[in-house]
Amino acid sequence: MSYDVVALLAAEPGMIAVSHSLRDAGADLSxxxxxxxxxxxxDADRRVLATLEPAQLVESRDEVARLLGAEAAVNLPETCWWSxxxxxxxAEGREAAHRIADGLALRLGGSVWTSGPGDFSLWEETGHPAVEVEAEEAFIVAQDREVVPLSSWITDAVSANALRGTVLQVVTPRTSRLTYALRTLLTQPMARWVVRDGEGGQFDGVSGLPLRWDRVHGYVPASHGGNTPEPAHGFLDISPLGAHLVVDLSVRHGASYAPPLGRAVELAAEHLAGRLPAGWGPHEPALAPWERERLVRLVRHRAPRSAVLQFSGPRDAGHPFTGGVRVSWAPDGERASERVSLAVGYEDEGALPLEALPRLVEALAAEGLLDVLHVRRARGRRDVTFEPRWHGLAAPVGMALGPDGVRRAGEEHALTGPLEGELLGEVGARAxxxxxxGDATRRRSSEAMAAQLRHIAAAPRA
Structure with missing residues (x-):
């Protein structure tokens, strides 16, 4: 597993400070x-010792506490840079990393945070600084951190391996937790969260099933003579955990040079968490303060290429939340669409603000920011991080159809079908x-939602 060091600096590290700090690691190094x-x-054998990422200005300080812990956020410099x-x-790599980070902190002021000790047994020299081991169809990133984010290291490794068609697998100790963004990425086909059990084995952090190493596919389920293997010890812990409300929202914007990107995120956060996002960025940590104008400028600059952005809520106000938004553009670069995923944490299931959902639907529709909305609930930590334990399957809470969909299907047709719908909003913006x-199982609720969507799609054409 890798060894990570973060210097939280009082000034931007310029080339002189960086050069001197690299020299501190050893004059004979290249x-x-x-x-x-x-x-x-x-090192002298041309093997990678350490990799330094460009520093980022910390404008949303809640991210420091969210990802590095409360102690790391104490007495931060007034101006702070994350390096x-x-x-x-x-031992040689860890010493080099400390010499670089300590040198920067001594020259510029600040403090240094370190991850767990790492594990050199997994390390191989690869073509990417974030990748420890490569299989034929998977690449392995190992992280020994209390909270493992969807970092720039990981997103860059995913992009670099996209042409190879290989999938991401992340290895952590059992004590690690994943952010919502990273766990969501690792639930995709063949991607995997590999958890070391502390006894020489490993298991899947989402399913709990034991894993073994395979040079072709990376970590794969371990076979047990044709029998279904038991989940790892302690994985099925059913002690109180908290609750999550997960919102998936699609928005289609008309032609506009500056569409109201991010406004749907604000409405969802205000209605369900009681606060606007605190920070955003292309990965975690999301260190820029939430300003929709800056977000629109960045995304517009990338058009017609799509952009994926992460955001998170304030640490000590409202309910914790985090999520991501993918902005895509039509070929002409004028019409944009958003796919928003938001997870909000609560103390328990009784605290879920289900009564706020119709009001959210109405508010989104009134501003033309609703195509389709799906809402689910699940067990989960209030801080919206994920331990390697069973969280259960998410259960549907409801879904919404926006004004365009209602017009296409016709109100009368859209209000019929397996589910009883509630018409909301003013004339011209009906959702x-x-x-x-309320009395259905998770499976029956999912089937009813799917049947309702089929019913809407089968609306007769005018």
Whole structure:
């Protein structure tokens, strides 16, 4: 597993400070610049010792506490820069990372945070600084952190391996938790959260099933003579955990140079968490303060390429939440669409604000920000991080159809079908909220939602 060091600095690390700090790691070491301002430090045998990422200005300080812990956020400099070093996890690599980070902190002021000790047994020299091991159809990123985010290291590794068609697998100790963004990524086909059990084995952090190493596919389920294996010890812990409300929302914007991107995120956060987002960015940590104008400028600059952004809520106000938004553009670069995923944490299931959902639907429809909405509930920690334990299956709470969909299907047709819908909003901005049957099982609710969507799609053409 890698060894990560974060220097939280009182001034931006310029080339002079960086050069001197790299020299502190050893005058006989070589430096190699990579794309995007990344710098690698190599030993006498040309093996990677440490990789330094460009520093980021910390404008949303809640991210420091969310990802590094409350102690790391104490007495932060008034102006703060996040500078991260990823090191080879042997003694030589760890020492080099500390010399770089400590040198920056001494020259510029600030403090240094470190991850767990790492594990050199998993390390192989690969073509990417975030990747420890490569299989034929998977690449392995190992992280020894209390909270493992969807970092720039990981997103860059995913992009770099996209052409190879290989999938991401993340290895952590049992004590780690994943952010919502990273766990969501790891629930995709063949991706995997690999958890070391502390006894020489490993298991899947989502399903709990034991895993073994395979040179072709990476970590795969371990066979047990044709029998269904038992989940890892303690994985099925059913002690109180809290509750999540998960919102998936699609929005289609008309032609506009500056569409109201991010406004749907604000409405969902205000109605369900009681606060606006605190920070956003292309990955975690989401260090820029929430300003929709800046978000629109960045996304517009990337058009017609799509953009994926992460956001999170304030730490000590309202209910904790985090999520992501994907912005895609039509070929002409004028019409945009958003896919928003938001998870909000609550103390328990009784605290879920289900009564706020129709009001959210109405508010989205009134501003032309609703195509289709799906809402689910699930067990989960209030801080919206995920332990390697059973969280159960998410259960549908309801779904909504926006004004365009209602017009296409016709109000009369859309209000019929397996689910009883509630018509909301003013004339010209009608939406329909379909609550899940209150007395149905999770499976029957899911089937009813799917049947309602088929019914809407089968509306007769005018």
């Amino acid at each position: 430096v190699r610049p990579l794309d995007g301002g990344v710098i690698q430090l190599r 991260e070093v990823r090191a080879r996890p042997d 329909i909220w379909y609550p899940a049957p």
